[in-house]
Amino acid sequence: MRSADEREKRNVAGILFIISAPSGSGKSTLVGELRKQLSGVDFAVSWTTRTPRGSEENEREYNFTTREEFERMIAADLFLEHAEVFGNFYGTARHSLDEARGAGHDLLLDIDVQGAAQVRASMPEAVSIFVLPPNPKVLRTRLRNRSRAEGAVNEAELYRRLSEASREIENFRQYGYILVNDILDRAVAQLEAIVLAERYYRNGEAIAYRSRRVLEVAAACLQANSQERLKPVLEAFGMIGDSRQQELNFEEDSDDD
Numbered sequence: 001m002r003s004a005d006e007r008e009k010r011n012v013a014g015i016l017f018i019i020s021a022p023s024g025s026g027k028s029t030l031v032g033e034l035r036k037q038l039s040g041v042d043f044a045v046s047w048t049t050r051t052p053r054g055s056e057e058n059e060r061e062y063n064f065t066t067r068e069e070f071e072r073m074i075a076a077d078l079f080l081e082h083a084e085v086f087g088n089f090y091g092t093a094r095h096s097l098d099e100a101r102g103a104g105h106d107l108l109l110d111i112d113v114q115g116a117a118q119v120r121a122s123m124p125e126a127v128s129i130f131v132l133p134p135n136p137k138v139l140r141t142r143l144r145n146r147s148r149a150e151g152a153v154n155e156a157e158l159y160r161r162l163s164e165a166s167r168e169i170e171n172f173r174q175y176g177y178i179l180v181n182d183i184l185d186r187a188v189a190q191l192e193a194i195v196l197a198e199r200y201y202r203n204g205e206a207i208a209y210r211s212r213r214v215l216e217v218a219a220a221c222l223q224a225n226s227q228e229r230l231k232p233v234l235e236a237f238g239m240i241g242d243s244r245q246q247e248l249n250f251e252e253d254s255d256d257d
């Protein structure tokens with residue numbers, strides 16, 4: 001893979017990657033791992049009106065701000081997209097895209113399904129990736145473990161995020177690539193393969209001796225090729241088959257307390 005400097009010298013057009021997932025699926029974890037492994041991909045630090053969680057720092061995970069300031073930014077048309085999620089505002093500043101483009105870097109947006117729809121409408125060339133948890137029970141366990149690690153389990157907030165998950169998952173068909181974040185290393189390798197494959201197809205970036213395997217891994221993640229892989233996940237979320245399954249799995253609570 002070429003270094004960021006080499007990419008800059010070649011004046012390669014940056015690719016816009018959108019990644020969405022129900023909260024707790026492991027999207028931030030995947031993005032963090034990807035950034036350790038690949039250069040030349042910037043991460044847009046969003047603005048939000050929610051309060052920081054756990055060890056989150058201002059300007060690192062998010063730019064934390066007030067509702068008044070956020071509304072002022074909307075009025076000044078400073079956002080590429082923005083949405084209300086779980087009662088808080090979230091948005092991507094336009095300058096994130098300008099800066100990444102200026103540097104010839106790819107840009108990764110971690111945004112919800114509403115924001116993704118807005119970006120796709122204005123930039124249909126964006127590469128979109130949807131991350132699914134393997135089943136509702138794993139999602140609940142991850143959300144709960146994360147809350148515990150942050151020192152506060154808010155049952156109402158947990159329930160809200162779980163209830164929202166199935167509704168968000170219904171949007172997966174709007175996305176080009178689908179990842180099932182079951183085994184972390186595998187999901188990271190798939191995400192990396194998608195980025196490398198898109199660089200190869202769009203910009204002619206060399207991907208060395210691993211190229212064939214990388215292209216195969218990425219192709220297998222295309223939504224069009226994911227029907228069989230997704231079947232058990234969609235069944236577990238009650239989106240196909242017995243819809244009562246979803247309620248049952250969310251409420252099974254004995255193994256992670």
Ligand code: ADP
Pocket residue numbers: 021022023024025026027028029030142143145146181182183184185187
């Ligand atoms: P999101 O950004 O989608 O809300 P996070 O990245 O915060 O989710 O992950 C939620 C929790 O699940 C975290 O505690 C994280 O460490 C854990 N997690 C993420 N991916 C995996 C995985 N593949 N296997 C096990 N735990 C995971």
Ligand code: 5GP
Pocket residue numbers: 020021022023024046047050081082083085090091092110111112113114115116
């Ligand atoms: P969390 O509060 O768990 O960090 O994020 C909640 C949801 O907000 C996630 O689905 C996340 O992708 C989404 N989100 C984070 N930043 C943005 C943003 O800038 N725009 C939009 N539309 N959604 C965002």
